[in-house]
Amino acid sequence: MSTPAPTLADPTLHTVRGACPHDCPDTCALLTTVKDGVATRVQGNPAHPLTDGVLCAKVSKYTERSYHPDRLLHPMKRVGPKGSGRFEPVGWDEAIADIARRLGEIAARHPEAVLPYSYAGTMGLVQGDGMSARFFHRLGASKLDQTICSAAGTAGLTHTLGGKVGMKVQHFAEARLILIWGSNSIGSNLHFWRIAQEAKRAGARLVCIDPRRTETAEKCHEHIALRPGTDAALALALMHQLITHDWLDHDYLARHTLGWPELRERALQWPPERAAEVCGVPVQQIVDLARDYGTTRPAAIRLNYGMQRVHGGGNAVRAVACLPALTGAWRHRAGGVLLSSSGQFPVQRQALQRPDLLGGRRPRLINMSTIGDDLLRPASAAFGPAIEALVVYNSNPVAVAPESAKVVAGFAREDLFTVVLEHFQTDTADYADYLLPATTQLEHWDIHLAYGHTDVLLNRPAIAPLGEALPNSEIFRRLARAMGYDEPCFSEDDETLCRQAFGDRVRFDTLLEQGFASLPLPDAPFAEGGFPTPSGRCEFLNPQLVAQGLDGLPDHLPNRELPDPAGPWPLAMISPPARNFLNSTFVNVASLQRIEHEPVLEIHPDDAAPRRIASGDEVRVFNDRGEYRCKAEVSLRARPGVVNGLGVWWRKYGLNGTNVNEVTGQALTDLGRGPTFYDCAVQVSAVV
Ligand SMILES: Nc1nc2c(c(=O)[nH]1)N[C@H]1C(S)=C(S)[C@@H](COP(=O)(O)OP(=O)(O)OC[C@H]3O[C@@H](n4cnc5c(=O)[nH]c(N)nc54)[C@H](O)[C@@H]3O)O[C@H]1N2
Ligand SMILES: Nc1nc2c(c(=O)[nH]1)N[C@H]1C(S)=C(S)[C@@H](COP(=O)(O)OP(=O)(O)OC[C@H]3O[C@@H](n4cnc5c(=O)[nH]c(N)nc54)[C@H](O)[C@@H]3O)O[C@H]1N2
Ligand code: SF4
Ligand SMILES: [Mo]
Numbered sequence: 111m112s113t114p115a116p117t118l119a120d121p122t123l124h125t126v127r128g129a130c131p132h133d134c135p136d137t138c139a140l141l142t143t144v145k146d147g148v149a150t151r152v153q154g155n156p157a158h159p160l161t162d163g164v165l166c167a168k169v170s171k172y173t174e175r176s177y178h179p180d181r182l183l184h185p186m187k188r189v190g191p192k193g194s195g196r197f198e199p200v201g202w203d204e205a206i207a208d209i210a211r212r213l214g215e216i217a218a219r220h221p222e223a224v225l226p227y228s229y230a231g232t233m234g235l236v237q238g239d240g241m242s243a244r245f246f247h248r249l250g251a252s253k254l255d256q257t258i259c260s261a262a263g264t265a266g267l268t269h270t271l272g273g274k275v276g277m278k279v280q281h282f283a284e285a286r287l288i289l290i291w292g293s294n295s296i297g298s299n300l301h302f303w304r305i306a307q308e309a310k311r312a313g314a315r316l317v318c319i320d321p322r323r324t325e326t327a328e329k330c331h332e333h334i335a336l337r338p339g340t341d342a343a344l345a346l347a348l349m350h351q352l353i354t355h356d357w358l359d360h361d362y363l364a365r366h367t368l369g370w371p372e373l374r375e376r377a378l379q380w381p382p383e384r385a386a387e388v389c390g391v392p393v394q395q396i397v398d399l400a401r402d403y404g405t406t407r408p409a410a411i412r413l414n415y416g417m418q419r420v421h422g423g424g425n426a427v428r429a430v431a432c433l434p435a436l437t438g439a440w441r442h443r444a445g446g447v448l449l450s451s452s453g454q455f456p457v458q459r460q461a462l463q464r465p466d467l468l469g470g471r472r473p474r475l476i477n478m479s480t481i482g483d484d485l486l487r488p489a490s491a492a493f494g495p496a497i498e499a500l501v502v503y504n505s506n507p508v509a510v511a512p513e514s515a516k517v518v519a520g521f522a523r524e525d526l527f528t529v530v531l532e533h534f535q536t537d538t539a540d541y542a543d544y545l546l547p548a549t550t551q552l553e554h555w556d557i558h559l560a561y562g563h564t565d566v567l568l569n570r571p572a573i574a575p576l577g578e579a580l581p582n583s584e585i586f587r588r589l590a591r592a593m594g595y596d597e598p599c600f601s602e603d604d605e606t607l608c609r610q611a612f613g614d615r616v617r618f619d620t621l622l623e624q625g626f627a628s629l630p631l632p633d634a635p636f637a638e639g640g641f642p643t644p645s646g647r648c649e650f651l652n653p654q655l656v657a658q659g660l661d662g663l664p665d666h667l668p669n670r671e672l673p674d675p676a677g678p679w680p681l682a683m684i685s686p687p688a689r690n691f692l693n694s695t696f697v698n699v700a701s702l703q704r705i706e707h708e709p710v711l712e713i714h715p716d717d718a719a720p721r722r723i724a725s726g727d728e729v730r731v732f733n734d735r736g737e738y739r740c741k742a743e744v745s746l747r748a749r750p751g752v753v754n755g756l757g758v759w760w761r762k763y764g765l766n767g768t769n770v771n772e773v774t775g776q777a778l779t780d781l782g783r784g785p786t787f788y789d790c791a792v793q794v795s796a797v798v
Contacts, residue, residue, distance in 0.1 A: 122146055126572035127155060127625030130169050131237075131551040132692050133230035133259070135414075135450075135562025136301040138165055139626050140172075142552060142572040149173050149552050149573050158626050160280070160563050166300050167689075167705075168696050172552070175699050176576070180534055182547035183577025193522050195540035202578060202588070205544055210592035212527050213249070213499055220495035221250030222473050227481065229258060231504030231695065232582075234556030234569065235462060236607045237548075238504060241583040241590075241600075243463035248595050250468065252497070255477040257784045258511065260450065263418040265782030266427030267449050269652045270664075272642030274453030275635065277410060277446040279563045283308040284444035285410035287315050287402055291430060292341065292417025294324040297689035299562055302412060315406070317399060319344070320416070321684060322712070322754050323747045334399065335749045336389040338684050338788050339420035339669035345429035346666060347385030348400045349377035352436050357404025359438025366639030367435050369651020369663065376663050388666065390751070404437060408445035415449075416686055420789040422667030424781025428652075429664035435648040443634035448562075453642075454631060455559035455566065456615035462607060464599055478505075479785035480776045482513045485520025503531035503548070503582050508538040509694040510758050512774040512785050515736045531582055534698055537761045547579040554581040555604040557611045557621070564629045566612060568621035583607065667780055671791035673751060679733050679791035681717060681753050685770040686788075688756040697760045709740035709764055712754040713794060718744040721795060728765060728797040731755060733790070736772040739765035739797065753794060 128140040139158030143151040152172040156163035185205040190196030216223050226246045232238055246253075255261075267274055282288060282305045295303040303326065310316055316330040319341070327333040336344055352358055353374060363370045382396040389396075403409055411430060418427050431447055439445030460466070474494050476484050489496045500521075511517045521528065521541035530542035539545050553576065556569040575581075580588075583604050590600040602610075609618050620627040636648070643649045656662035673682045687693065690702040697703065711731055713723060723729060729742045731753070740755065748754050755770040774787045 120145075126570055128551060128569040128572060129556065129558045129567035129625070130165070131232040131234055131556065131558070131569070132169065132695065133233055134692065135299045135560065136160070137233065137558055137560035137563065137565070137567060138169065138301070139567055140165070140169075140569075144572050147573060149176065155625060157624065158565070160301050160565065162301070162304070164301070164304070168692055168702060171696070171699055171701055174701060175696065176550045176552050178534070178699065180698065181576060182532055182534060182545065183579060184547060185578065186545040188543045192524055193541050195535060197545055202580075205546065206588045206592050209529055209544055210589055213589075214593055216498045216527070217249055217251075220498075222252045223495040223498040224249060224251040225476055225497050225500050226251055226254055227478060227500055227502045227505055227507055228254065229256060229478065229505040231506070232551065232556065234551075234558055235457065235611045236556045236604050237554060237582045240462050240607050241586040242503065244467060244599055245586040245590050245595070247463065247465055247467035248590065248597070249593070250471045250473055252473050253475050255475045255783060257477055257479045257782065260415050260418070261782035261784035262423035262779035263415050263427045263449055263782070266418065266424040267431055269655060269781065270428045270431040270649055272649075274450040274561070275642060276448040276451065278443070278631065278633065279305060279448060279451070281443045281633065282306060282410050282412065283312070285309050285314050285408050287317070287406040287409040289317050289319060289403070289409070289411045290326060290330060291319045291411055291413045293412055293414030294320065294322070294326045294416070294686060295412065296326045296329070297324065298687060299414065302562060306412070315402065317402070321749055321752050322686060323749070325689070334391055334395055336391050338682050338752060339422060339426075340389040340666065341417045341426040342422055342429040342664060342666040343380065343385040343388040344396065345426070345433060345664070346377050346380035347382045347396050348403060348433060349373070349436060350380045351382065351397060351400030352404050353377060355401070355404060358436055359441070362435060362438035362441065366636070366641070366647050368645050368647040368649045373432065373650035373663055376665065390749070403433070407439075408442035409437065409439050410444055411447040413447055413449040416788070418779065419785060419787040421670045421777065421780060421786055423779045423784060423786070425664045425667050429666075432648065432650050432664060435650070440634065440636040442637075446636065450561040451564050452559055452561040454564055454629060456612060457559060458610060458613045458615070461610045461613060467597065477778070477783055478507070479512065479778065479783070481507055481511050482516030482520055483776055485523065485526065486516060497526065499527040499529075501529045502538055506536045506538045506694045508541065509536065509760050509769060510771065512771055512787060513735055513776045514761070514768065514771045516776070531585055536694065540762075546585055547577060548585070549575045549579045549581045553579065554583075555608055557608040564631055565626045566616050566621065566629065567626045568608065669789040670777055670786070671775070671789050673791045679793055681792050681794060682751060683731065683753050683755055683773065683790045683792045684788040685755045685757045685774065687758070691758065694758045694760055697763060703763075709759045709769065710743045710756055711740050711794065712743050712745045712748040712756070714746065714748040714750045714752075715744055716750045717748070717753070717794070718742065723794070723796045730795050730797055731770075731773055731792050733773050733792045735775060736768070738768040738770060738772040753792065
């Protein structure tokens with residue numbers, strides 16, 4: 111499957127090693143071919159074992175995205191009314207001076223009235239929260255609680271295993287049973303899927319646990335199409351069966367876990383019949399899965415974030431993360447669970463982000479998942495000052511944050527000063543007062559950790575910045591200078607920041623030489639316990655949760671928006687990613703948009719028929735938060751009672767200028783204060 115590297119017989123060609131910047135577990139090693147200063151091709155680096163020379167369809171189009179005719183190439187200033195998306199070019203010096211003046215005025219009154227809004231448009235540590243973090247620390251701005259993707263899962267995993275730790279992804283190849291749980295690996299974790307295929311060829315059984323019949327579910331031996339938000343019930347029923355059939359590793363339980371007697375009692379309340387009712391799956395499927403999990407060695411679980419975007423998401427991750435300790439699966443390097451590996455990287459955040467620049471100030475935390483409500487909140491004793499300025503980079507909140515009507519109303523405030531750093535005029539960029547052109551991964555330095563493997567990658571610039579684009583780091587460097595911040599850390603260049611990111615914990619020369627470096631980590635990290643929890647054990651019963659007055663054991667917490675067949679919102683909606691987009695990135699790349707065609711809602715024939723909906727019909731998807739329109743696809747990819755609104759389209763490409771987040775809500779998860787995109791009840795009707 112691997113593609114050979116280009117031969118460089120032509121002396122005008124050279125290749126540059128880089129890293130995929132996108133929010134994807136795979137963090138691939140890139141090789142960019144450059145001819146006469148122009149990037150002609152981006153390929154997977156065959157020398158990096160996990161990339162193996164292969165990229166997904168999206169990033170294979172990276173030159174199409176970088177040289178897109180709509181790339182922002184000059185700083186721009188708003189001319190029309192807020193949100194009109196009308197701008198005129200302005201010089202960098204003028205833009206920087208004016209932004210610094212406006213931020214300075216606001217900060218002089220209330221530094222916390224300024225809010226940075228960023229996420230993982232690039233996962234690079236330098237163009238992510240590197241120089242920008244220094245800038246906002248020095249300013250004393252509000253801090254952003256970066257919850258929008260993985261907060262519930264992170265909290266669940268940390269409260270159970272002690273951090274974002276787990277199996278090494280390459281060892282899944284040796285597993286005999288793999289549960290792919292809440293993950294469409296073919297779409298969003300392609301290089302894991304390659305490893306799972308290797309295991310399958312060697313005789314492993316693959317089971318996919320997902321409400322949607324994804325391309326991954328189709329290719330597994332079995333698909334368990336449970337209702338959204340019922341994963342903890344399934345996991346507890348598996349435990350019930352492990353207990354009643356004594357498929358337990360008693361020695362492991364005694365030595366390496368905390369709270370087994372209590373968890374045992376909880377799990378015994380979940381016979382398969384009870385879980386089958388809650389999950390909407392046959393009892394036999396649960397019984398068989400438990401038998402397979404209890405009797406197959408080694409058994410591995412690839413958990414992904416798809417199952418934690420519901421009310422009980424944190425508890426669900428906790429329940430699943432307990433399973434390998436019951437059977438002692440951790441004893442083998444191909445046993446255990448992997449949700450995220452990112453906690454294993456020795457990132458030197460103090461050096462990179464310089465929280466010391468806060469000088470003892472402790473700014474408030476604003477949750478990015480409730481930006482709709484928070485932008486509309488007036489000043490109060492509890493909240494503090496109203497948000498007066500927003501600096502957005504590496505994110506497109508107007509498209510991706512829940513409850514769009516409120517997000518849009520917030521961004522539309524005439525008294526809000528908004529600066530957006532972007533590659534394109536996204537939905538968010540439309541609301542900017544200043545729109546600043548940022549470089550892409552081909553044009554800047556960066557350094558990367560990964561959340562689906564344990565290699566560090568370096569990204570070197572392959573080409574000069576296009577137009578007047580600047581790296582995020584340089585934009586914040588210039589802003590710092592204009593604000594009069596004269597600490598030496600504001601003059602450090604990007605290569606220096608790359609070196610600081612891991613300090614002496616990773617050999618930078620190795621990164622310069624080969625583009626990647628593997629962390630030295632044990633193969634079976636918890637074979638003998640040693641979890642990074644306070645107790646050193648796998649914490650079934652978590653003392654910190656108990657101390658907070660919460661349930662210390664994992665439990666099934668039903669979705670807040672359970673669809674009621676007789677009520678106004680009879681269908682559950684999930685909105686997982688469309689395969690050829692990455693969140694809202696790539697939506698404007700013509701070749702990929704052609705594949706995805708238009709926003710669709712997958713609906714089961716049993717739900718479509720009574721509504722007189724046929725494939726290709728325009729439908730309204732609505733609840734009391736709003737309505738969006740898209741095309742119906744009557745399909746067995748949807749289970750009865752659940753519709754799949756594939757995301758995340760730009761609103762401006764939507765059928766009536768909206769997208770799926772028009773109907774999602776701002777309620778937060780049980781643990782971690784995360785969003786609940788997939789805990790959403792709606793009604794669907796044909797547009798006649
Ligand atoms: N092509 C592509 N790749 C991506 C992304 C993308 O947008 N497109 N997004 C990236 C990002 S931001 C992330 S966070 C990662 C991981 O991103 P995830 O959002 O975890 O991506 P998926 O692997 O698609 O997993 C979601 C799966 O969970 C299923 N699901 C929904 N609700 C439930 C539930 O209640 N229980 C269970 N068991 N399953 C449920 C969905 O149907 C879907 O198939 O992937 C990254 N990779
Ligand atoms: N309904 C629904 N909503 C969801 C999800 C869902 O499954 N369903 N998934 C959620 C998840 S998991 C996530 S992670 C969030 C993702 O939300 P975001 O992190 O906002 O991700 P993107 O939509 O990809 O937007 C990233 C933006 O950053 C820009 N960018 C990339 N690189 C750079 C750079 O170097 N500099 C600058 N200045 N800009 C850059 C890109 O052009 C892009 O517009 O969305 C969430 N929203
Ligand atoms: S698979 Fe993921 S990491 Fe690899 S190129 Fe595609 S988006 Fe990037
Ligand atoms: Mo995400």
